[in-house]
Amino acid sequence: MGRISQSMMSLIEVFNEYAKAEGTVKTLTKKEVKTLFEEEIPSYLMGGKNQEEVDKLIQDLDEDGDSEVNFSEFMILISKLTCTFYKML
Structure with missing residues (x-):
């Protein structure tokens, strides 16, 4: 499997993992999005993002x-x- 295919599968797996935590398995709740950010892209929240900003997003x-x-x-x-992130490189 190529790198892009692996990346796509990884994104699907991450979405499904967090979506099944509560509610429907086909969507992410606000809480699930915040947990996903905290665990998978903590650098996003390090910029001072709080629940209100996550809600707005x-x-x-x-x-x-x-x-x-x-x-x-x-x-x-x-x-x-x-x-x-690409622009920051």
Whole structure:
């Protein structure tokens, strides 16, 4: 399997791992998003991000208005963060 394929599978696995913690397994709740950030991308929260900022991020990403983040919305977030990290290199 190529590196990009491995990366895609890893993103799917991470999403599924955190999504199953509470609620539906197809979406991330606000709490699950915050836990994911704390454990998987702590550098994002090191910048002083608090629950209000996480709530705002979810609201901005939440295209269907259900107050949760589905996989497509999650991938938009990952894409934006990846572009931000790339610019910092």
